[in-house]
Amino acid sequence: MQGKDALLVIDVQNDFCPGGALAVADGDQVVPALNRYIGRFEKSQLPIFATRDWHPERTRHFKAHGGLWPPHCIQGTQGAEFRPDLKLPAGAVIISAGMAPDEEGYSGFEGRDDRGIGLAELLRQRGVERIFVGGLATDYCVKQTVLDGLKHGFKVVLLGDAVRGVNLQAGDSERAVAEMLRAGAERISGAASLPKS
Numbered sequence: 001m002q003g004k005d006a007l008l009v010i011d012v013q014n015d016f017c018p019g020g021a022l023a024v025a026d027g028d029q030v031v032p033a034l035n036r037y038i039g040r041f042e043k044s045q046l047p048i049f050a051t052r053d054w055h056p057e058r059t060r061h062f063k064a065h066g067g068l069w070p071p072h073c074i075q076g077t078q079g080a081e082f083r084p085d086l087k088l089p090a091g092a093v094i095i096s097a098g099m100a101p102d103e104e105g106y107s108g109f110e111g112r113d114d115r116g117i118g119l120a121e122l123l124r125q126r127g128v129e130r131i132f133v134g135g136l137a138t139d140y141c142v143k144q145t146v147l148d149g150l151k152h153g154f155k156v157v158l159l160g161d162a163v164r165g166v167n168l169q170a171g172d173s174e175r176a177v178a179e180m181l182r183a184g185a186e187r188i189s190g191a192a193s194l195p196k197s
């Protein structure tokens with residue numbers, strides 16, 4: 001790894017984990033894997049970003065208002081908090097997405113920091129050229145963030161051991177991974193396989 005790398009931890013929130021409002025099967029199992037990547041990025045003093053789904057109570061993202069999903073990750077609720085066992089360092093930049101009532105907010109690149117600055121600009125400000133992406137869910141927010149990252153011109157590495165999917169249809173996650181690889185993402189599995197440079 002090198003100075004132009006950043007880690008993106010996608011939506012590791014209570015509502016996407018077992019017991020949550022939109023639980024992803026084994027969603028909590030991304031946490032130990034992500035903690036290992038976080039440790040490596042911290043040690044190398046590389047930037048770490050954590051996105052969160054951060055919805056208003058009424059949004060067209062929710063079934064009751066024409067969307068696909070039960071209410072989840074509503075701003076300020078316990079379900080919207082990061083998993084307590086996720087070891088985010090104090091310097092991690094929090095990116096909130098899906099805040100507008102007409103926005104799905106699947107992609108981290110639709111999200112902003114607490115000053116309203118978008119993810120692509122924050123990455124560029126730090127000279128980032130390659131992003132390492134893991135979290136929830138493989139077939140929605142992870143996929144969209146990876147595809148948008150490539151469109152924005154970043155190199156993208158999918159953290160294969162640190163993602164889990166919703167799988168509304170059987171096989172959605174595998175298809176999502178295939179789509180990300182086809183679009184130009186690389187995949188690694190395990191902090192031990194992080195590139196040396």
Ligand code: VGL
Binds near residue numbers: 011136139
């Ligand atoms: C997500 C489904 C609905 C995600 C968000 O974070 O991947 N999935 N909203």
